[in-house]
Amino acid sequence: MTSYIIRRLITFVPLLLAITFVAFMVFQLAPGNYFDTLRMNPQISEETISQYESRYHLDKSPIVQYGYWLRNLLRLDLGYSFATMSPVTEVIKKRLFNTFILSLSAMLFTWLIAIPLGIFCAVHQNRVSDRFFSALSFVGLSIPNFFFALVLLYLASLTGLLPLGGMRATDYESLSALGRAWDLLRHLLIPTIVIGTSSLAGLQRIMRGNMLEVLRAQYITTARAKGLPEHRVIYIHALRNAVNPIITVFGYSLSGLLSGAALTEIITGWPGLGSVMLQAVRSQDLFLVMGSMLMGGVLLMGGNLVADILLAWSDPRIQY
Amino acid sequence: MRLRRTKREKKGTGCFFKKKSSLSPFLLLAIVAFCPLSSFAEDYRPKIGAYGGELILSTTSDPKSFNPILAKETSTTAITGLIFEGLTRTNGITTEVEPNLASSWEVDDTGKVWTFHLRSDVQWFDGQPFTADDVVFTFNELIYNPHIPNSARDIFTIEGRIFKVEKVDDFTVKFTLPLKFAPFLRSMGQEILPRHILQRQVLEGRFNSTWTLDAPPDEIIGTGPFKLVKYLSGERLVLQRNPRYWRKDKQANSLPYLQKLIYLIVQSQDTALLKFQEGELDYYGLRGSDYPILKPQETGGDFTVYETGPAFGTNFLVFNQNRGYDEKAGKAYVQPEKLRWFTNKNFRQAVAHCIDKGALIDIVMKGLGSAQHSAMSPGAGFFYNYNVKRYEYNLERAKGLLREAGFLDRDKDGIIEDEEGNDIEFSLFTNSGNTQRVQIANIIRKDLEQVGFKVHFMQLEFNNLVTKLNSSYDWDAVILGLTGSIEPHFGNNVWQSSGQLHMWYPKQEAPATSWERQIDGIFNRAVQQLDRQQRKKLYDEWQAIVAENVPFIYTVLPNSLFAVRNKFGNLHPTSYGGAFHNLEEIFIK
Numbered sequence: 001m002t003s004y005i006i007r008r009l010i011t012f013v014p015l016l017l018a019i020t021f022v023a024f025m026v027f028q029l030a031p032g033n034y035f036d037t038l039r040m041n042p043q044i045s046e047e048t049i050s051q052y053e054s055r056y057h058l059d060k061s062p063i064v065q066y067g068y069w070l071r072n073l074l075r076l077d078l079g080y081s082f083a084t085m086s087p088v089t090e091v092i093k094k095r096l097f098n099t100f101i102l103s104l105s106a107m108l109f110t111w112l113i114a115i116p117l118g119i120f121c122a123v124h125q126n127r128v129s130d131r132f133f134s135a136l137s138f139v140g141l142s143i144p145n146f147f148f149a150l151v152l153l154y155l156a157s158l159t160g161l162l163p164l165g166g167m168r169a170t171d172y173e174s175l176s177a178l179g180r181a182w183d184l185l186r187h188l189l190i191p192t193i194v195i196g197t198s199s200l201a202g203l204q205r206i207m208r209g210n211m212l213e214v215l216r217a218q219y220i221t222t223a224r225a226k227g228l229p230e231h232r233v234i235y236i237h238a239l240r241n242a243v244n245p246i247i248t249v250f251g252y253s254l255s256g257l258l259s260g261a262a263l264t265e266i267i268t269g270w271p272g273l274g275s276v277m278l279q280a281v282r283s284q285d286l287f288l289v290m291g292s293m294l295m296g297g298v299l300l301m302g303g304n305l306v307a308d309i310l311l312a313w314s315d316p317r318i319q320y
Numbered sequence: 321m322r323l324r325r326t327k328r329e330k331k332g333t334g335c336f337f338k339k340k341s342s343l344s345p346f347l348l349l350a351i352v353a354f355c356p357l358s359s360f361a362e363d364y365r366p367k368i369g370a371y372g373g374e375l376i377l378s379t380t381s382d383p384k385s386f387n388p389i390l391a392k393e394t395s396t397t398a399i400t401g402l403i404f405e406g407l408t409r410t411n412g413i414t415t416e417v418e419p420n421l422a423s424s425w426e427v428d429d430t431g432k433v434w435t436f437h438l439r440s441d442v443q444w445f446d447g448q449p450f451t452a453d454d455v456v457f458t459f460n461e462l463i464y465n466p467h468i469p470n471s472a473r474d475i476f477t478i479e480g481r482i483f484k485v486e487k488v489d490d491f492t493v494k495f496t497l498p499l500k501f502a503p504f505l506r507s508m509g510q511e512i513l514p515r516h517i518l519q520r521q522v523l524e525g526r527f528n529s530t531w532t533l534d535a536p537p538d539e540i541i542g543t544g545p546f547k548l549v550k551y552l553s554g555e556r557l558v559l560q561r562n563p564r565y566w567r568k569d570k571q572a573n574s575l576p577y578l579q580k581l582i583y584l585i586v587q588s589q590d591t592a593l594l595k596f597q598e599g600e601l602d603y604y605g606l607r608g609s610d611y612p613i614l615k616p617q618e619t620g621g622d623f624t625v626y627e628t629g630p631a632f633g634t635n636f637l638v639f640n641q642n643r644g645y646d647e648k649a650g651k652a653y654v655q656p657e658k659l660r661w662f663t664n665k666n667f668r669q670a671v672a673h674c675i676d677k678g679a680l681i682d683i684v685m686k687g688l689g690s691a692q693h694s695a696m697s698p699g700a701g702f703f704y705n706y707n708v709k710r711y712e713y714n715l716e717r718a719k720g721l722l723r724e725a726g727f728l729d730r731d732k733d734g735i736i737e738d739e740e741g742n743d744i745e746f747s748l749f750t751n752s753g754n755t756q757r758v759q760i761a762n763i764i765r766k767d768l769e770q771v772g773f774k775v776h777f778m779q780l781e782f783n784n785l786v787t788k789l790n791s792s793y794d795w796d797a798v799i800l801g802l803t804g805s806i807e808p809h810f811g812n813n814v815w816q817s818s819g820q821l822h823m824w825y826p827k828q829e830a831p832a833t834s835w836e837r838q839i840d841g842i843f844n845r846a847v848q849q850l851d852r853q854q855r856k857k858l859y860d861e862w863q864a865i866v867a868e869n870v871p872f873i874y875t876v877l878p879n880s881l882f883a884v885r886n887k888f889g890n891l892h893p894t895s896y897g898g899a900f901h902n903l904e905e906i907f908i909k
Contacts, residue, residue, distance in 0.1 A: 048469060269586050276554075
């Protein structure tokens with residue numbers, strides 16, 4: 001197992017190189033660069049702009065630029081974000097925690113509801129309750145996030161029960177530790193529901209499908225035939241066998257933990273990474289985008305590795 | 321002046337009038353003419369206010385930096401403008417230049433040597449006195465420092481030569497300009513930075529990373545009415561009253577009255593609207609579509625919706641008149657037959673007659689917009705020329721003009737041809753992401769097709785469009801906007817034929833047409849002309865030439881609309897300054 005993990009970790013290096021190289025080149029395909037916006041300002045001269053460009057080697061060919069980027073990366077320097085005029089690591093660091101708690105709470109929301117719901121629907125296949133919950137999760141899937149967020153905010157403004165977006169109340173600093181946690185929780189609720197419901201349906205359907213397949217297997221019939229209580233049949237025999245694809249999905253979703261959800265963040269005013277990255281892509285803030293790509297890449301590979309390890313742990317048939 | 325990519329812009333206008341389509345253009349003209357800007361000054365007499373309270377505003381994006389030399393975007397200047405001050409400032413009501421950190425100034429007979437007398441009662445946030453050394457430092461060691469990339473340098477450089485800035489005594493500074501420069505006093509609004517704080521950073525080469533967003537707020541030292549106390553990325557900025565601020569009210573109470581200013585960072589306009597309706601925000605900048613929602617709530621919500629007339633800036637359609645030859649591709653930038661159409665004055669005037677400004681205002685701006693005829697916004701005040709040629713919406717007139725120039729539908733297929741039988745067919749671009757502009761483009765396209773043009777409309781990503789306009793020049797027609805200014809010279813780079821923003825044919829070595837040569841001459845003469853009336857005459861002539869030759873075919877401008885809670889005293893919204901140009905005098909009733 002250890003040697004397997006080490007082998008996997010070694011393959012990360014060429015994979016990461018490939019990911020960043022492709023990302024860098026694709027990004028360069030878009031015409032222009034960040035400083036084009038300055039170019040449209042009549043009070044800024046061409047010389048000033050070329051001064052900026054040569055400072056960050058943007059006047060070189062993409063391959064050379066990638067070389068510079070890679071060299072800085074080896075020195076653990078992710079570069080400079082043009083738009084925020086500060087190092088990329090600073091920009092990411094500032095939003096990392098915010099993004100993490102929102103993603104985590106949304107993930108918990110999704111998983112804690114989707115898995116039991118999937119099992120329930122499989123067990124009660126084609127009955128009214130199954131249809132009802134399936135319909136509900138499809139509604140969650142179909143409503144665009146930004147619209148759902150607006151609806152929830154509107155409801156919040158009607159009832160006055162929840163804050164209208166943001167992450168902390170204006171008087172946050174004056175609150176007690178408990179008060180702060182409560183305040184944060186209240187602000188978290190709307191974005192959590194919005195992001196959570198959008199992936200609920202998919203996960204619930206996967207869980208339901210797997211369960212149904214397993215429940216039809218002969219060993220389940222055997223288990224029932226030998227008189228095991230129904231809850232043991234479902235939760236011990238069926239669930240253990242149906243959970244493998246879910247673990248793989250879990251590994252993938254780990255990579256989303258830090259990528260943020262731009263549209264929901266923008267509407268609900270959550271200061272996460274998603275909106276920063278969306279803005280970075282739109283304004284061609286090259287190094288910030290690359291920083292986010294790198295982070296996403298690492299998390300995706302790490303998530304897959306975690307999933308594979310978990311699979312080996314949960315399913316004795318899998319060995320490396 | 322810079323290219324606009326969004327529809328939300330700084331407020332601006334001439335007077336409080338609302339364009340109704342029932343008013344005849346003549347009547348409108350009269351209203352505008354009898355509503356001089358200076359009358360506002362008499363209306364406004366600041367009352368003595370009460371101390372305390374807070375004002376909660378919102379902004380759509382984080383500032384980029386707290387360093388006013390390094391960053392000049394509006395999201396940044398909205399904050400740094402409160403923390404730092406310049407020697408002069410522009411009065412938010414009269415739009416005249418008025419004393420700020422300098423109490424007076426004089427200019428010698430050559431018009432090139434300016435002497436500024438500084439106020440002696442100004443202190444930095446840390447109690448150090450503000451002196452001539454700070455001014456000299458800001459110019460000589462920051463703005464003119466080759467290691468500090470900044471755009472202020474381009475403003476304070478004339479024909480490649482920089483200004484000489486010298487200290488005369490502790491409170492006197494002398495500026496020697498290489499040439500006469502009419503907008504000099506207005507550009508002296510440039511923020512002055514403290515030498516005693518920043519000298520070390522400059523010597524150690526760290527200035528470029530000084531006062532970034534990560535800087536501790538109490539290290540950011542200015543002279544302005546407010547100082548930064550807290551910044552939470554993506555959440556909010558908190559500014560607090562500067563107790564050392566030098567400006568006093570009539571009873572010698574020190575300003576400002578407000579204790580706190582809070583900027584919530586709210587990226588979504590819809591969320592900001594909800595927050596305003598809930599009372600979380602004291603100010604909200606309206607889109608046209610918000611007007612019917614907010615207007616009826618005025619009494620219940622205890623706020624007032626202000627409409628201060630057309631926004632600053634310009635919206636226009638422009639045709640590519642680039643006569644250049646692309647060496648790399650081995651062909652002309654613009655196909656020869658297209659170039660013949662686009663450089664034809666009749667053709668452009670005909671297109672100008674196809675712009676249904678009334679429909680654009682009614683459909684796109686929900687009736688809350690103003691037609692634009694001149695190269696300046698009517699909000700620009702003094703230099704705006706009311707008497708330029710106007711192009712009413714008249715498709716028959718357009719067809720007539722085209723016929724005169726030899727464009728008509730010879731083969732009766734519904735599309736007009738030029739004399740050589742080429743169909744008049746071109747593509748029309750605008751930047752995606754600006755819904756208002758896209759709607760405008762769609763309406764204009766429909767009218768152009770009625771006249772018999774074949775138009776391919778396409779939305780491009782902003783940077784892509786900029787590349788086309790700036791370097792590849794492969795475009796036919798574009799609908800765009802430029803932000804405006806009350807100072808026409810700041811559009812120099814757009815109007816000079818050698819300018820990089822001279823969009824229809826940038827960076828010309830010699831003016832391609834006689835009218836472009838005329839405009840070049842006007843701009844060169846006007847910048848040297850220190851007499852305001854003489855300058856106005858020149859710029860009037862420029863606007864008349866532009867209206868006659870229509871290189872930019874102007875469309876419509878949205879009106880500035882905003883809602884403010886009724887609890888504020890001394891509130892006096894204006895076209896130029898918006899709601900809070902006199903922020904230090906505003907108090908809570």
